[in-house]
Amino acid sequence: MDLRFLVQLAIIGLTFFMLINASALLVYAERKVMGFMQQRYGPYRVGPHGLLQPLADILKLLMKEELRPKGADRWLFTLAPMLAITAAFAAFATVPWGAETTLFGLLDQPVKLGAADLNVGVLVVFAITSMGVYGIVLAGWSSNSKYSLFGGLRASAQMISYELSYATALSAVILLAGSLSIREVVDGQAGYWLGVVPRWFVFLQPVGFLIYVIAGVAETNRAPFDFPEAEQELVAGYNTEYSSVRFALFPQAEYINMTTMAAVATDLYLGGWHGPFLPAEYGWIWFLLKVGAILFTYIWVRWTVPRYRYDQLMQFGWKWLFPASVVNLVVTAALVLYFHA
Amino acid sequence: MTGDVLAFWGLALLLVGSALAVVLSKNLFHAVLWLALALTGTAGVFLLLEAEFLAAIQLLLYAGGIVTIVVFAIVVTERLVGERISQTSRRIAGGAVVAAALLGLIVSAIVERPLAPAEPSIGADLTRTIGELVQTRFVLPFELLAVLMLAALMGAVYFARPDD
Numbered sequence: 001m002d003l004r005f006l007v008q009l010a011i012i013g014l015t016f017f018m019l020i021n022a023s024a025l026l027v028y029a030e031r032k033v034m035g036f037m038q039q040r041y042g043p044y045r046v047g048p049h050g051l052l053q054p055l056a057d058i059l060k061l062l063m064k065e066e067l068r069p070k071g072a073d074r075w076l077f078t079l080a081p082m083l084a085i086t087a088a089f090a091a092f093a094t095v096p097w098g099a100e101t102t103l104f105g106l107l108d109q110p111v112k113l114g115a116a117d118l119n120v121g122v123l124v125v126f127a128i129t130s131m132g133v134y135g136i137v138l139a140g141w142s143s144n145s146k147y148s149l150f151g152g153l154r155a156s157a158q159m160i161s162y163e164l165s166y167a168t169a170l171s172a173v174i175l176l177a178g179s180l181s182i183r184e185v186v187d188g189q190a191g192y193w194l195g196v197v198p199r200w201f202v203f204l205q206p207v208g209f210l211i212y213v214i215a216g217v218a219e220t221n222r223a224p225f226d227f228p229e230a231e232q233e234l235v236a237g238y239n240t241e242y243s244s245v246r247f248a249l250f251p252q253a254e255y256i257n258m259t260t261m262a263a264v265a266t267d268l269y270l271g272g273w274h275g276p277f278l279p280a281e282y283g284w285i286w287f288l289l290k291v292g293a294i295l296f297t298y299i300w301v302r303w304t305v306p307r308y309r310y311d312q313l314m315q316f317g318w319k320w321l322f323p324a325s326v327v328n329l330v331v332t333a334a335l336v337l338y339f340h341a
Numbered sequence: 342m343t344g345d346v347l348a349f350w351g352l353a354l355l356l357v358g359s360a361l362a363v364v365l366s367k368n369l370f371h372a373v374l375w376l377a378l379a380l381t382g383t384a385g386v387f388l389l390l391e392a393e394f395l396a397a398i399q400l401l402l403y404a405g406g407i408v409t410i411v412v413f414a415i416v417v418t419e420r421l422v423g424e425r426i427s428q429t430s431r432r433i434a435g436g437a438v439v440a441a442a443l444l445g446l447i448v449s450a451i452v453e454r455p456l457a458p459a460e461p462s463i464g465a466d467l468t469r470t471i472g473e474l475v476q477t478r479f480v481l482p483f484e485l486l487a488v489l490m491l492a493a494l495m496g497a498v499y500f501a502r503p504d505d
Contacts, residue, residue: 082419086348118393119393120394120397121394123394123398123401124397126397126405127397127400127405128400130401130404130406134412137409137413137416141416152416153413153416153417156412156416157413158410159409160413163405167382180468330388
């Protein structure tokens with residue numbers, strides 16, 4: 001076993017370890033930001049400034065009794081949260097988070113920062129996020145409860161509808177970069193226009209970026225599109241009947257999905273790890289900062305905009321967002337053809 | 342090599358098992374989930390053949406798209422309308438004849454033209470090659486498929502339209 005292989009394994013481990021931590025940190029950040037926006041402190045008691053609150057939450061959830069409704073489908077009820085969390089983790093597998101590095105000369109050949117590097121990385125992220133809906137639908141179906149069922153139905157309808165706009169918006173970026181590999185798309189954004197403006201695709205694709213971010217909110221079932229778990233109508237939606245660890249896996253999958261969404265947006269629109277001032281070896285700091293900024297925006301939106309009505313969601317998705325993304329794609333294709341030919 | 346062989350047999354078992362479960366399970370909802378597993382296993386076979394593009398598309402379209410819609414349809418009819426649908430395999434004899442004929446056809450094709458043991462070299466980027474072929478040599482079937490899809494879409498809209 002050579003050193004490079006071990007380092008690669010360590011990077012994979014680190015990627016998923018950070019992903020778990022991201023979900024815990026996001027719970028904390030969500031409550032803290034919500035607190036500030038509502039002029040109160042948020043969690044403050046456990047640890048300094050409430051920093052250990054996520055750990056306390058996890059412990060509390062682990063101690064709870066695991067319940068299963070009598071009429072529930074035994075296997076599917078157990079399988080659903082596992083599917084949700086597996087899809088969430090797997091989707092991050094092809095997302096790179098840093099430039100190639102030799103770890104300050106430790107290795108002869110550079111390693112890539114990221115779990116896996118496929119030449120169709122963008123498609124793999126799509127494919128696996130689209131599998132994420134199974135966890136929610138199965139949870140809704142197997143619980144044998146009307147609230148869960150409606151939550152699951154809403155989730156599948158919503159995710160199918162918004163997946164289209166999301167994929168079409170990303171296709172425009174693929175056209176610009178001329179590659180399906182996320183790493184190559186990121187490297188296509190290195191450098192500056194006129195020496196000041198970074199060559200990020202967000203400047204070429206402002207409409208596409210907006211569509212991606214909106215569809216991303218709907219795809220991860222976040223407010224203002226959190227219909228699958230609309231508390232005032234559906235108790236807790238698809239996860240109403242869940243408790244203990246099985247319950248904990250659903251919000252965790254949601255937070256990991258958010259992180260993936262933000263990481264993909266960073267890689268494809270915001271130049272990934274490219275940025276001024278820092279040498280390429282420290283590019284991952286830029287990556288983390290950008291992902292953090294997008295995630296903050298997600299939380300900000302959630303506690304600012306109230307939930308829409310369900311028919312508004314469908315109208316908006318099919319009659320505005322999807323046509324806009326198609327027009328964006330066609331215009332981009334025409335421009336790419338014009339300037340490259 | 343051994344890793345490949347092991348993965349192939351694992352996938353083969355998974356595929357045959359889940360495909361059998363699709364036709365044998367009484368519960369329609371379970372059958373669809375087995376179908377999703379079978380389609381995911383097919384993506385695994387593509388991945389084993391180093392066709393990452395096909396594997397990703399297989400997952401995206403079949404397991405992520407089509408089966409999700411079937412699941413949706415079953416949930417709506419079974420739980421909301423309250424109609425219990427169970428799978429009853431009635432015409433077993435006819436089905437067996439068709440299945441045997443198909444098997445014979447595939448086996449005879451393989452015997453007639455044995456598959457090349459060495460993998461054909463594509464040279465360039467596989468995804469790019471597929472894209473170029475679809476836009477040049479196979480552009481007519483590609484466009485015809487698009488028309489077919491459009492017709493299917495319009496048919497669906499026609500059926501879903503409320504009576505007035």
